[in-house]
Amino acid sequence: MTVLSLFAGPPSSAGPESFRDHVKRLGPRPRGNGALIDTLDRSGLVGRGGASFSVGVKWRSVESRSRGAAVVIANGAEGEPLSRKDRTLMSLRPHLVIDGALLASDAVGANRTLLYVGEAHGAAAAAMARALAERPPADRARTTLLGAPPSYVAGEETAAVNFVNSGVAVPQATPPRPFERGVDGRPTLVQNVESLAHAALIARYGDAWFQSLGRHHAAGTILLTVSGAVAKPGVIEVASGCSVDEVLALAGGVSGKARAVLLGGYFGGWISADQAGSMVLDPRGLRAAGGSLGCGVVSVLDETADPLDVSARILQHLANESAAQCGPCFFGLRSLSAATTRIAARHADHGDLPQLHRWTAMVKGRGACRHPDGAVAFLESALKVFEPEFATAAGARGRRAS
Amino acid sequence: MLLSAVVVLGVLSSLRFEVPSWPRFLTTGLHRNLALTALVFLALHIVTAVVDPFTHLGWLAAVIPFSSYYRTFWLGLGVIAFELLIAITVTSLVRGVIGHSAWRAIHWLSYGSWPIAVLHGFGTGTDTWSAWMLAIDVVCIAAVVGSVGARLMFTSADPLAADRARFRERVSRKVVK
Numbered sequence: 011m012t013v014l015s016l017f018a019g020p021p022s023s024a025g026p027e028s029f030r031d032h033v034k035r036l037g038p039r040p041r042g043n044g045a046l047i048d049t050l051d052r053s054g055l056v057g058r059g060g061a062s063f064s065v066g067v068k069w070r071s072v073e074s075r076s077r078g079a080a081v082v083i084a085n086g087a088e089g090e091p092l093s094r095k096d097r098t099l100m101s102l103r104p105h106l107v108i109d110g111a112l113l114a115s116d117a118v119g120a121n122r123t124l125l126y127v128g129e130a131h132g133a134a135a136a137a138m139a140r141a142l143a144e145r146p147p148a149d150r151a152r153t154t155l156l157g158a159p160p161s162y163v164a165g166e167e168t169a170a171v172n173f174v175n176s177g178v179a180v181p182q183a184t185p186p187r188p189f190e191r192g193v194d195g196r197p198t199l200v201q202n203v204e205s206l207a208h209a210a211l212i213a214r215y216g217d218a219w220f221q222s223l224g225r226h227h228a229a230g231t232i233l234l235t236v237s238g239a240v241a242k243p244g245v246i247e248v249a250s251g252c253s254v255d256e257v258l259a260l261a262g263g264v265s266g267k268a269r270a271v272l273l274g275g276y277f278g279g280w281i282s283a284d285q286a287g288s289m290v291l292d293p294r295g296l297r298a299a300g301g302s303l304g305c306g307v308v309s310v311l312d313e314t315a316d317p318l319d320v321s322a323r324i325l326q327h328l329a330n331e332s333a334a335q336c337g338p339c340f341f342g343l344r345s346l347s348a349a350t351t352r353i354a355a356r357h358a359d360h361g362d363l364p365q366l367h368r369w370t371a372m373v374k375g376r377g378a379c380r381h382p383d384g385a386v387a388f389l390e391s392a393l394k395v396f397e398p399e400f401a402t403a404a405g406a407r408g409r410r411a412s
Numbered sequence: 413m414l415l416s417a418v419v420v421l422g423v424l425s426s427l428r429f430e431v432p433s434w435p436r437f438l439t440t441g442l443h444r445n446l447a448l449t450a451l452v453f454l455a456l457h458i459v460t461a462v463v464d465p466f467t468h469l470g471w472l473a474a475v476i477p478f479s480s481y482y483r484t485f486w487l488g489l490g491v492i493a494f495e496l497l498i499a500i501t502v503t504s505l506v507r508g509v510i511g512h513s514a515w516r517a518i519h520w521l522s523y524g525s526w527p528i529a530v531l532h533g534f535g536t537g538t539d540t541w542s543a544w545m546l547a548i549d550v551v552c553i554a555a556v557v558g559s560v561g562a563r564l565m566f567t568s569a570d571p572l573a574a575d576r577a578r579f580r581e582r583v584s585r586k587v588v589k
Binding site for chain 2: 159161163164169173177178179180183184185186332333334335337340378
């Protein structure tokens with residue numbers, strides 16, 4: 011059931027794969043050119059940072075504007091609190107990520123490659139630094155390792171670009187998007203490190219190979235971070251197109267009885283346990299269906315936990331992570347978070363629950379970036395999946411549950 | 413008069429001259445809706461001027477500045493003010509596509525469009541020197557000049573300034589390269 015592609019090779023206990031072992035196992039880095047972009051297009055690879063956007067289309071949009079002076083940012087900021095997959099990948103297969111970044115650089119016509127790695131993720135940053143030092147001088151000369159500040163929005167692509175430009179990782183209003191004008195005003199490709207690692211393997215083995223890894227019409231493998239009420243939480247690689255039930259079985263099974271599954275992390279949404287099990291994990295398919303695999307977070311909430319309390323905490327985190335650039339995001343998320351916290355504490359004000367429904371509509375789409383939209387989408391999923399709990403708790407004023 | 417109200421509201425909205433309990437339609441919403449209403453009346457003004465059987469202006473005179481045989485200069489001003497308004501409106505409708513900075517740059521044209529429209533009124537208005545028209549002019553000019561003065565005198569109160577500064581500090585590069 012497990013399909014190893016990114017994590018094929020030495021076991022995780024062996025630590026980061028050295029450059030020598032990497033080249034011995036996979037051969038030298040192939041050519042990054044227009045043909046590779048076509049291959050990526052056909053492979054069906056979509057971005058693994060959360061948006062599930064076609065990698066081939068993204069690379070081409072930069073390539074068509076680059077004139078050889080584009081910039082590539084390998085995005086390993088991983089500000090999502092429930093995700094571990096990017097730092098795990100960088101800790102174990104740093105050269106796959108660097109290969110992918112350099113291939114992207116060659117293919118889109120970039121003369122600068124930046125590895126943007128969460129500065130709080132020590133093991134990943136150290137592995138990447140060591141890996142870069144093992145590389146030939148030609149690779150090193152065009153590549154810079156850069157620490158991403160520990161914040162939720164630091165990995166948002168305009169925030170990453172702004173961090174390189176001005177040293178402050180806050181999102182910018184779009185357009186222009188980074189592929190039009192990014193680092194130093196040049197076309198910039200901001201791509202999640204997992205997506206780049208997949209690209210490094212597709213460049214070697216082709217699009218048909220990548221397609222064959224997935225089930226049914228899903229392509230490739232996906233890295234997931236499984237957490238919550240499972241026996242063996244952690245990062246796993248699975249075939250795209252497998253079901254949530256299979257993933258939970260791989261993680262040692264659910265401890266206790268599941269109430270719901272949080273899919274995609276803080277920007278994702280709750281799915282009730284009875285619907286989650288049969289759900290098919292296919293980034294492209296989920297996106298087409300209006301859902302999202304996000305950054306591959308699968309977190310299980312068991313029946314003994316209080317879903318309102320967990321949801322309120324997540325919302326509070328997102329409210330605190332607002333960059334305070336736009337009123338609707340800063341004030342809106344703060345109000346939503348406060349009302350949700352009051353309901354979860356079982357001493358809601360009379361209008362709190364109706365307010366939540368009203369306010370979510372007033373916050374959506376009103377920020378410079380999508381931060382408020384993500385937070386609201388999460389809250390809406392909580393309101394839907396935990397509707398009975400919300401209704402009971404909102405009416406429980408004065409009768410504090412202990 | 414409508415245009416002046418639009419300008420006043422626009423200038424004041426950047427000052428955040430508002431009270432939290434006021435609904436949004438009083439500030440940004442009113443600015444937008446009055447602007448669109450003004451455009452409708454402006455369209456009526458242009459159509460009625462063109463089809464006026466005594467002037468025979470023709471449609472070209474309504475779109476090409478200074479092309480009218482009749483009161484060439486003063487009518488030209490009106491055409492310019494009108495076309496600036498079109499640019500301002502269209503860019504506002506597609507702000508999400510062209511980006512905030514481009515929209516903002518073009519929105520500055522408002523400060524050109526309004527005085528040109530006022531001059532056009534003085535130059536070729538049929539009732540310019542009647543007491544009621546003068547009264548309207550005085551009120552409009554005083555309102556716009558007053559609000560622009562207020563805008564220049566008071567800086568906008570940014571309710572997020574302190575929180576934003578704290579957040580920026582948190583996500584800033586520690587060592588300057």
